[in-house]
Amino acid sequence: DTAVSQTPKYLVTQMGNDKSIKCEQNLGHDTMYWYKQDSKKFLKIMFSYNNKELIINETVPNRFSPKSPDKAHLNLHINSLELGDSAVYFCASSQWQSNQPQHFGDGTRLSIL
Amino acid sequence: SQKIEQNSEALNIQEGKTATLTCNYTNYSPAYLQWYRQDPGRGPVFLLLIRENEKEKRKERLKVTFDTTLKQSLFHITASQPADSATYLCALDGGYSSASKIIFGSGTRLSIRP
Numbered sequence: 001d002t003a004v005s006q007t008p009k010y011l012v013t014q015m016g017n018d019k020s021i022k023c024e025q026n027l028g029h030d031t032m033y034w035y036k037q038d039s040k041k042f043l044k045i046m047f048s049y050n051n052k053e054l055i056i057n058e059t060v061p062n063r064f065s066p067k068s069p070d071k072a073h074l075n076l077h078i079n080s081l082e083l084g085d086s087a088v089y090f091c092a093s094s095q096w097q098s099n100q101p102q103h104f105g106d107g108t109r110l111s112i113l
Numbered sequence: 114s115q116k117i118e119q120n121s122e123a124l125n126i127q128e129g130k131t132a133t134l135t136c137n138y139t140n141y142s143p144a145y146l147q148w149y150r151q152d153p154g155r156g157p158v159f160l161l162l163i164r165e166n167e168k169e170k171r172k173e174r175l176k177v178t179f180d181t182t183l184k185q186s187l188f189h190i191t192a193s194q195p196a197d198s199a200t201y202l203c204a205l206d207g208g209y210s211s212a213s214k215i216i217f218g219s220g221t222r223l224s225i226r227p
Contacts, residue, residue: 004156035217043157043202043217056214090156099145099164099206102215104156 003027006091006105014113015083021076021108023091031055032074033102034066035090043090049074050096078110086112115141117218119203125224128195134188134221136203141216143205146179146186151200151220160201161188193225 006023013019025032033056034046048056049068063079074091088109092102120135136146144165149157163170163179163186170177176189190197200220207214 040219041200042219045214045216048214092156099162101147101159101162102157103159106154106156 004091004093004103004105006089006108008108009106010109010111012111012113013081015081017081018077018079019081019110020078021089021091021110023074023076023105025072025091025093025103027093027103029093029095029103030071031094031096032068032071033092033094034074034076035092035104037088037090037107039087047074047076081110081112083112086110115139115205115216117141117203117205117216119201119218119221121221122219123222123224125226126193128193128225128227130193132190132193132197132223132225134201134203134223136186136188136218138184138205141184141205141207142181143207145206146177147204147206147215148175148177148186148188149202149204149217151202157202157217162206190223195225195227198223198225 004025031050033048037043046060047066052068065077068074088107090107091105094100094102116139118137147162148160151157161177163177174191178187200222202220203218205216
């Protein structure tokens with residue numbers, strides 16, 4: 001009965017590789033997000049999708065490409081991984097209204113060797 | 114540029130006391146302010162939301178105030194318990210004009226000692 005689930009929980013890989021993180025929500029929300037939390041614990045938004053349409057695209061390198069096959073899924077693909085990509089990536093979902101809380105997954109800890 | 118500051122990186126208080134966390138912001142006019150709790154290895158969990166025209170909001174032992182003149186929100190936990198130990202994040206929500214973008218502070222790590 002997990003609300004927002006993302007896989008994998010841990011991802012350890014070599015610099016230069018390509019990897020994907022998957023996210024699914026069963027809350028019936030129409031908006032999904034990807035956040036990056038760095039070592040200083042700042043949670044920064046990367047992307048937001050509403051009904052499969054890209055709404056927010058922060059200044060993220062184009063090596064990062066989100067894909068939303070349907071409202072319940074938002075995946076994140078990262079090409080040519082760099083050391084600076086090491087962080088915890090969180091997926092979240094909410095209803096498309098500004099006063100709605102966001103529901104987060106438990107994060108994917110990405111470590112680049 | 115927009116900036117959010119949570120004044121203490123860490124706060125350590127005695128069980129039973131009231132914990133007060135501060136969130137200050139600049140260059141922003143949020144329509145709403147949210148507070149989240151984050152435990153180690155977990156994602157943030159929503160606690161409370163307060164609107165710009167509300168001064169105070171309560172939920173059980175939690176109380177949030179919002180002063181748009183001071184550009185500050187205070188988050189109080191009364192009768193604190195060791196189980197309240199976690200990192201607390203404030204988040205600003207600008208309303209529809211921000212295309213549902215929320216800006217998070219870096220959090221305050223609260224430790225309640227028995």
